[in-house]
Amino acid sequence: MRTDPVRSLIEPTQGTALAVSYLRVSTKEQAEKGGTDEGFSIPAQREANRRKAELLGAVIVEEFIDAGESARKADRPKLMQMIQYVKTHRVAYCIVHKVDRLARNRADDVTIHLALQQAGVMLVSATESIDETPSGMLLHGIMSTIAEFYSLNLAAEVIKGMTQKASNGGTIGRAPIGYLNVRIRDDLGRELRTVQLDPDRASLVEWAYKAYASGNWTVSQLHDELTSRGLTSVATPKNPSKPLVVSSVYRMLTNPYYKGDVIYCGVSYKGAHEPLVPAEVWYQVQSVLTAHKSACEATQLHDHYLKGTIHCGSCGSRMIVSNAKNRHGNVYPYFVCAGRHAKRTTCTRGAILIEGVERLIEKYYQRVQITLAQREALAGMLRHEFDRLMSAEADELAQLTTNRDRLEREQTRLMQAHYADAIPLSVLKREQDRILGELDQVNRRLDAHHSEYTDARAHLDDALSLLANCADIYARCDDANRRLCNQAFFTKIYIDEDDQLRVENARPFEMLLDPQINADALTWAANANKAQTSAIDPSGQGSNLVRRVGPVGLEPTTRGLKV
Template sequence: MSTATLDTTTSERAAETPVMLAVSYLRVSTREQAERGGTDEGFSIPAQREANARKADELGARVVREFIDAGESARSADRDGLQDMLAFIAASRVQFCIVHKLDRLARNRADDVKIHEALISAGVTLVSATESIDQTPSGMLVHGIMSSIAEFYSRNLATEVTKGLTQKVAQGGTPGRAPIGYLNVRQTDDQGREIRTVEVDPERAPLIAWAFERYAAGETSVTALLRDLTARGLVSVPSPKRPSRPLGKNALYRVLTNPYYAGVIRYKGALHPGAHEPIVKPALFDQVQSLLKARNAHATRHVQHAHHLKGLLHCGNCGSRMLLDFATNPRGTTYAYFVCSGRASKRTTCTRRAVPVQVAERLVEDSYASITISEDDYRHLAAEVDAAFDKRSAGRDQEFADLTANRARLEAESDKLLAAHFADAIDLPTLKRHQDRVRAGLADIEHRLREHDELRVGGRGFLHDSLRLLTDARRAYAHSDDGSRRLANQAFYTRLEITEDEQLHSRLAEPFATIVREATGGKEAKRDASTGSATGNSDVACSRKTLWVGRAGLEPATEGL
C-alpha cells in the first residue's frame, strides 16, 4: 500500500515538473555541402540534427524549434536562420540553445560574444553537442578557447585562400569566374587530376571584339552600342539559377573597361599578365579607354551649381520657387541670380525681377538678427518651460505606475500562453490570436511610456536647446559654412519669400515661432499699451535697408512650451 502511494506521488510530481525547452541550430558553410548527395539537406545537416537531438535527450529537454542556415558562412552574424532564432528566443521561454559545435554559431570572437550575451540576457544556456561547455568557470574557459580556435581556423583559411589566389594570379590564372566572352572549363589530365582553365567562348567572343572595334571608331555611344549588341544576339552565359539574358548598360561599360579582354588580369587594384588568350589587342583596348575618358570629361561640364539657399527661396509675388541662374556679360564675367520659376516657365504672369545672390544672402543673414533673443529673455522663458513641465508631470506619476503594472501583467500572460501551447493545451491559431492581442497591448503601453519619458526629459531638453540657439542665432549663422547655413535655414524657417521691393518675409518653424512670440510679446504689449494699438502679425520680415520683427499679440500660456 505504501509502495503504491509512493509511486503515485512520484508520478504526480513528475507530471507537475515543467518540461525544459530547447532550440536547435544547424549550419553548413557552402551550398555544395547543403546539396551534396542529391538531397535537399546533404549529409552534414541530418548528422547535426541527430547529434543535437541526442544532446537534448541527455538534458531532458524537448526541441521546440529548429533553425537552419544552409550555405551560410559563420564569419558574419547576418544570417536569416540565426537572426530568426535570436528573435524566437527573445519572445519565448526556452532554456537551451543546442549547436553541434561552437563554430556552427560563430567563427569570430566579436560575434560569439554578442550572440552569447543575447542568449544570456534571454536566460538561455548555450550547449554544444560535441564540446564540454557550460556556465562554470572551466566551461567558460573551454568556450573561450574553442571560439578562439574557430576564429583562428576561419582567418587562417581566408589567408590560405588569398595566398593561393595570389599565386594563381602570379602564374597568369584567372581568380574567379571569367567575364562574358570566355568560358570556365574543367579538364582532366592523364593522371586523373582536375585542371581548371579559361577558353575563348566561340559564340560570344566575336561580338565582344566587334563591340571594341565599333566603339573605337568614335561613331557610337555606349547606349547605341548596347542596342546593336542586343540585336546581334549577345546574351549572358546561363547558370543553374539564372537563364541567359541581354546585357545592361552598366554591364557593357564594365566590359569595355575590363583589361581582361586585352590579356591583363586586374586583381586587388594591380594588373598582372594573364595566361588566357586575349580577344582584343592592347592598342585597341587603350584607344577605347581614351575615348571613354574623353567623353566622360565632356559630360561633366554640365554640372549643377550648388548654393546653400538653392531650393529654399520663394517669390513674394506669385509664391513660386526661386531658381538659381547664371548670366555672363560680353566681357566674360558671370553673375549669379535667383529668378522666379513661375516667370521663367511662364506658368504665371509674375513680373518679379531677378535677385542677385549677394542680396538674397544678405537678406537671409539679416533676418537672424530679428529672431535673436536676449539673455534675460532666455532665463525668463527657460523658467517658464521648467514650470510648465513640472506642473504637467506632477499628475502623471500614478499613470506611469499603472502602465508599468499593466506591462508586467501582459508579459506574464504571454508566458502562460506559450506554456499552454507547448503543453498542447491550445492550438497554434488560438496562440497567435491571443499573442496579437497581447502584443498590441504591450506596444500601446511602450508607446505611452516613451511619451512619458520624452515629456520629462526629451521635450524639456529640446526646448532649452532651442532657446539657447536663439540667443546667438545671428553670430552663429554669420560664422557658419554653407552646409551649416542650409541646415539652419531648414530648421528655423518653413518658408522664405523675397518681395518685389527686396524685402524678406519668413515664416518661423516651431518651436522658434512660439519662442519669438513669447519673447517679443511683452515688449509689444507695452508698446501697444502706450500707443493704444494692437496687432497680431508674427511673421519675421527683413529688407535691404531695415530690420524689423512683426508685432505679436500675447498668447495664453500653454503647457506645450
C-alpha cells in the first residue's frame, strides 16, 4: 500500500519545536521507480529531512508529499494543504530537501516563502545552508535563481533535443497504434530506441485506412468492425489492453504518422519509420472525413427548410422541429414554440404539424403574387421615379464634373510650373497630394451617382420579376431553393393561435407588397396612358418609393433562383 502523503508523525513533547516536511518528485515514474510504492527519491528526501529536524531539535509532526507534480506550478495539492496547515497550527520550521523541491521560479518562490513567513514558519533546507540570517537569505535567493535557470534551461535543451530527433525522422514519445517502441543494439553493442511495425495490429490499421477511403464506412461503423476483428490498445504497466473508443479511431485516421510524417511543435518532418499506408490513401481518407463532417453538419443545421424562419405568433420565440411517435410507431413532425418547450416563457401555443405550415406558406405565395398589369404599373412608376431623382440631382452632377475638370487643370499647371523650376519639389508633392485627395472624393461621388441608380434599377426589376412568378417558382423549388425563397421574401414568419400567417417582409418586398404603393402604381399607369403625365400621386410631389427601397437588392439572397 502507498503511504498516505499527509502523515501525522511523532507526537511532540512539551516545549519541543514543531516542523513540517515537504517532499516532491516531478514524475509518476520517479514515484514508482524500482517497483516500490514511493520509488527511491521520496524515502531519501524523508531521511534527509528527518536528520535536519534532529539537528534543529525539532520534531516533524506532519509530512506532505507531492508525487509526480512539477515545481513549475505553485498550485500543487499537498503544497496548498501544507500552507493551510501552518496557518492554523503552531509550527516553527518547514523542511525541504532542496529549494528547488519547493519552487523553480522566483515568483512562486517569493509567494510561498512570504506565506510561510506570515505564518511564523522558517524555511529550512536539509542540504543547503538556508535560514533567516542575512547570509542564509542571500543563499536562498541565489539558489532560487539557479533553480529557475535550471528549469528553463532544461526545457530549452529538451525542446532542442526533441527537435533534432524529429528532424532526423525519429519518433517523439510513444508510437501510435500499429507500431511498437522497441530497443535494439547495434554492432557495437550500443542501445538504440526505434519504432517497428506491430505484427498484431499493423494489418488492421492498414485495412481500416483502405476501408474508410472507399467512402462506404462511417467512423462509428469502422470502430465496431475493428473491435469485432480484435483491435485493442497496447498494454502498459498501468493499463491493460482494451478495445479502442470511437475518438481513438478518428485520431488514428487523421494522424499523418501513418503516411510517414513526424509532427513536432507544428512542423512536419519526414519520418525514419516505415509508412503503414500510401500518401494518396491517407489524403483520400481526409477527403472522406471532411465530406462526412459537412454532411453531418448540414443535417443538423437544416433538418427542415423552414427551420429558423418560423416564429411563434404568441410570444415571438422561434419554432423548433419536434418529432412525435404514436402507439403504432408512426412519426409525425411538428413545429413547437421554443419558448414554451424550454419554459423560458408562459406561452401556451400548441404544436402544429409541419405539413400544415408548408401549406399555409404555399397559399401565402399564391395570395401575394402580382399580376402582369401590377408588374408593369410598378415598373413604370419606379422608372419614372428614378428619372425624376436623377434629374433633380443634375445640378450636383454638373458641379461635381466642373470640380473634376478644374482639379485636373490645376494638376497640369502644377506640373508645368515644376518643370519650369517655378516651384520646388517639396511644394509639388504637397500640392499633388491635396489635388489627388480631392479628385478621389469627386470621382467616388460621380461613380456613386451613376452606379447607385443603375444597380437599384436592376435589383428592383429582378424583384418585380420574382414577385410576378413567386407562387409558380415556389411550387417548383426543391427544399434548398424554398429556403432561399423564404430568406429573400421574409425576415420572419409568425404562426398565430388561429394558424394564420403574419409575415415581416424583407427589403424591397415590404414596399412592393404595400397595398398603397400598388394602388399608387395603378393610378399612375392609368394617368400616364391617358394624359402622358408624370404625376404619381395626387399631391404631384412624386412617390417616395425609390428612396424608401434604396439601392439594396436581392442578389445575395436569390442568386441561383431562376425566374
